[in-house]
Amino acid sequence: MLRxxxxxxxxxxxxxxxxxxxxxxxxxxLWIKCDGCSEIIYKQDVExxxxxxxxCDEHFPxxxxxxxxxVLDPGTFDECDLGLETTDPLEFSDSKKYKxxxxxxxxxxxENEAFVSGLGRLAGREVSIGAFHYGFMGGSMGSVVGExxxxxxxxxxxxxxxxxxxxxxxxxxxxEAIFSLMQMAKSAAALARFRRVRQPYISVLLDPTTGGxxxxxxxxxxxxxxxxxxxxxxxxxRVIEQTIRQKLPEGFQRSEFLLQHGMIDxxxxxxxxxxxxxQILGLLG
Amino acid sequence: MSTYxxxxxxxxxxxxxxxxxxxxxxxxxxxxxxxxxLDSEIRRLEKRCAKLQQEIFAELSRWQVVxxxxxxxxxxxLDYVQRIFTDWIELHGDRAFADDPALVGGFARLDGEPVMVxxxxxxxxxxxxxxxxxxxxxxxxxxxxxxxxxxxxxxxxPVIAFIDTPGAYPGIDAEERGQSEAIAVCLEEMAGxxxxxxxxxxxxxxxxxxxxxxxxxxxxxxxxxxxxxxSPESCAAxxxxxxxxxxxxxxxxxxxxxxxxxxxxxxxLIEESPGGAHRDPAVTAQNLGLALRRHLRxxxxxxxxxxxxxxxxxxxxxxxxxEPRPEPASPLRRETD
Ligand SMILES: [Zn+2]
Numbered sequence: 028m029l030r031x032x033x034x035x036x037x038x039x040x041x042x043x044x045x046x047x048x049x050x051x052x053x054x055x056x057l058w059i060k061c062d063g064c065s066e067i068i069y070k071q072d073v074e075x076x077x078x079x080x081x082x083c084d085e086h087f088p089x090x091x092x093x094x095x096x097x098v099l100d101p102g103t104f105d106e107c108d109l110g111l112e113t114t115d116p117l118e119f120s121d122s123k124k125y126k127x128x129x130x131x132x133x134x135x136x137x138e139n140e141a142f143v144s145g146l147g148r149l150a151g152r153e154v155s156i157g158a159f160h161y162g163f164m165g166g167s168m169g170s171v172v173g174e175x176x177x178x179x180x181x182x183x184x185x186x187x188x189x190x191x192x193x194x195x196x197x198x199x200x201x202x203e204a205i206f207s208l209m210q211m212a213k214s215a216a217a218l219a220r221f222r223r224v225r226q227p228y229i230s231v232l233l234d235p236t237t238g239g240x241x242x243x244x245x246x247x248x249x250x251x252x253x254x255x256x257x258x259x260x261x262x263x264x265r266v267i268e269q270t271i272r273q274k275l276p277e278g279f280q281r282s283e284f285l286l287q288h289g290m291i292d293x294x295x296x297x298x299x300x301x302x303x304x305x306q307i308l309g310l311l312g
Numbered sequence: 313m314s315t316y317x318x319x320x321x322x323x324x325x326x327x328x329x330x331x332x333x334x335x336x337x338x339x340x341x342x343x344x345x346x347x348x349x350l351d352s353e354i355r356r357l358e359k360r361c362a363k364l365q366q367e368i369f370a371e372l373s374r375w376q377v378v379x380x381x382x383x384x385x386x387x388x389x390l391d392y393v394q395r396i397f398t399d400w401i402e403l404h405g406d407r408a409f410a411d412d413p414a415l416v417g418g419f420a421r422l423d424g425e426p427v428m429v430x431x432x433x434x435x436x437x438x439x440x441x442x443x444x445x446x447x448x449x450x451x452x453x454x455x456x457x458x459x460x461x462x463x464x465x466x467x468x469x470p471v472i473a474f475i476d477t478p479g480a481y482p483g484i485d486a487e488e489r490g491q492s493e494a495i496a497v498c499l500e501e502m503a504g505x506x507x508x509x510x511x512x513x514x515x516x517x518x519x520x521x522x523x524x525x526x527x528x529x530x531x532x533x534x535x536x537x538x539x540x541x542x543s544p545e546s547c548a549a550x551x552x553x554x555x556x557x558x559x560x561x562x563x564x565x566x567x568x569x570x571x572x573x574x575x576x577x578x579x580x581l582i583e584e585s586p587g588g589a590h591r592d593p594a595v596t597a598q599n600l601g602l603a604l605r606r607h608l609r610x611x612x613x614x615x616x617x618x619x620x621x622x623x624x625x626x627x628x629x630x631x632x633x634x635e636p637r638p639e640p641a642s643p644l645r646r647e648t649d
Contacts, residue, residue, distance in 0.1 A: 108635075109636075110635060110636040111633045111634070111635050112633060112634045112635075113632075113633060114632040114633065114634055116575065116632050117564070117565070119564060120564070121551040121552070121564065122551075169631075170630075170631030170632055170633050171631075171633050173631050174631055174633050177628070199519075199520075199541045199542075200541075201541060201542055201547055201550065201551065201565075203541075203631075204540050204541050204542075204565045204566060204567065205539060205540050205541060205565075205566075205567070205571075205575065205577055206575070206630060206631050208519065208520070208523055208539075208541040209523075209577065209627060209631060210630075210631055211499060211520060211523055212503070212523060212526070212527045212627045212630075213627045213628060213631060215496065215499035215500040215503055215527070216499075216500070216503035216527070216623070216624050216627050216628065217628075218500055219500045219503040219504040220624070238520070239519070239520055239541070241492040241496075242480075242491070242492040242495040242496050242499075242520040242524075243495075243496050243499055243520075244496070245492070245496070246490075246492045246493040246496040246497075247496050247497070247500055259492075260487050260491075260492065261480060261482070261486070261487060261491035261492040261495070261520070262480075262482030262483075262486075262487065262491070266546070267482045267483060267484065267487070270482045270483065271483055271484065275484065276484070279484065279487070280487060288488050288489075288490070289490075290490045290493060
């Protein structure tokens, strides 16, 4: 429902002039300019560093599969809910048919939908896990995403195991209109049932988490964590700016702002994420 | 009450004005025509008015429904409270930060039975609208709603929620105080509430700000109301980069009460007075009151656990997806045989 242009990202830039010997080894590579420190850095260095700027610690988006690899024990991820597709109940069309938009997004992002769900092990403990893929239609939540999120909580309830969800989403998906809205209620209702088994639900907020995702399961974690500088809020900054017609304060709706206002439990840098999750599961699970 | 008229209402209102003038002159005896001619002219005009109204309202566009839902004379939550319930006492505040006048609530009686009534409340004048943020609640509004619903549960009172908001308030203060969290907690707590919940969209049902009091056993919508994930103007601003294309977006979103009913989201549509609820709030309130009584009677039989299960079943099935059937286990052929 909301789109944000404020996401941290980097730009491809031409390679800087380097001495010939250095150029030799780095010719093949791609140079990028970090939005955080404006430094021009070697892309491979960023990749190796979990898509975090080695100079200034700016967190760039981490593809969903790498996210799951990062936190789960190697080879333990068992993906569920494969092949779920929208029925396009409204036969929605703007400049493009919704169904074509989904196909194009699948081709471009390499994922079939904006959410990946399944079972895995984290430090030896079985968890029901799911993660958004922001690259698929801005991580928007339609019926497929809502169904998958709901099943993450249902599997956790059946197996009496912890649930972990990584959110990165612009909110509910406009193209499925009222059905998208209802996914907020559906997932929250599944969560209400999950509470009975007294297992932890850890919600991790990534850049960005807004709208209908933010205002449902993302903010219902027993523990709510966020990555540094992630944009988190109900209304997107552009919408707020247009409504109140004034400039927003520096750092507004960023993780640090939410921590200060008492809305999240902790900010966790990506390199510590797995250990922190493991620690919390140990204390609560 | 203002004399505001929507563009498509105007021909009807003009005709009605003519009729009213005729009636006035008949009553005061100032007419030039003899009495008989005047009477038949009045009857003729009355028929024309009825016919014209029927014609205009038989084929409203989605955008026209949106306009009706926002009609400045349309009855709001507190109007229905006054007309349907007795013994009303408004309860204020979230016990943490403030009282939000954009969302009102309190106990009242429906046919003598105590119930909790709450809903978003718009203002009639500009001054009141500023006070009530045009019916857009802040976190303290949702936290008040939650407090009142939990209170109703403790005393085993059903909850009736009137939805009428373009959306939750988008502002710095609302974000600072956790708009997302406030709405999210409402959704989860309502899902587990052990008393009957009936929600009614009486005007605008805009996004999460509406749904926050909409996790119910029965969802009713007034005939000329809308409910969707986003307001048509905001949708247009994103899709067409032009917020004036709300009319087009309203069509794409299929956001009217009738659409929601056809998509299986809504249990019942409530008929409004001819020409819309603002033309005769008493008739509309009567229709709504009858439906509320009927649904409450039905829900009472479910019992606390049954109510929670009923609500879960209602929302669990929403959201059509297709799923490949699991592959049947293929008979294995061994190459070594
Ligand atoms: Zn940097």
